[in-house]
Amino acid sequence: MNKEQQAPSFRSSLWAVAFSACLAVAGCKPADTTASTATAAQAHPDWLTKLIGELELEMPANPPARIYSYTYNGQQVYFLTGRCCDVPSKLYDAQGNVLCEPDGGITGRGDGRCTDFFEQRQNETIVWEDKRKS
Incomplete structure (x- = not known):
């Protein structure tokens, strides 16, 4: 795999991790x-x-x-x-x-x-x- 093929895959993984982190933080917000x-x-x-x-x-x-x-x-x-x-x-x-x-x-x-x-x-x-x- 060359660098051009790795970059989109890496970006997709990065977005998936960032999205998961956002969901985790939103789910852990303090109760009202x-x-x-x-x-x-x-x-x-x-x-x-x-x-x-x-x-x-x-x-x-x-x-x-x-x-x-x-x-x-x-x-x-x-x-x-x-x-x-x-x-x-x-x-x-x-x-x-x-x-x-x-x-x-x-x-x-x-x-x-x-x-x-x-x-x-x-x-x-x-x-x-x-x-x-x-």
């Missing part, structure tokens, strides 16, 4: 996260979405703030971790009412209204985590 973010936000009660918004307006805590969902005493509850030092954590019911402060405070034992929370909680799911640097 707008829909999944909207779905996740809709899954939260309004009061919880508002609380998360308020936390995001504050300075980041150290350790970072987190909200977990649990089953406790047969109901769904939301646990906001305590902030630095003696700031107590908060446990909310599904309607956003504060049930208790399970830990933190001066004694580190919370307000004493749900002393069995850490032993009885079940079905842990992280709802939100502040990923900003403090």
Whole structure:
């Protein structure tokens, strides 16, 4: 085969590789996260979405703030971790009412209204985590 016959074959192969690469890149583009973010936000009660918004307006805590969902005493509850030092954590019911402060405070034992929370909680799911640097 002379150079004139090899050139079209080489060009065809090059185009085939380039076309395949384009298809591969197009197939690997990131998923649209707008829909999944909207779905996740809709899954939260309004009061919880508002609380998360308020936390995001504050300075980041150290350790970072987190909200977990649990089953406790047969109901769904939301646990906001305590902030630095003696700031107590908060446990909310599904309607956003504060049930208790399970830990933190001066004694580190919370307000004493749900002393069995850490032993009885079940079905842990992280709802939100502040990923900003403090």
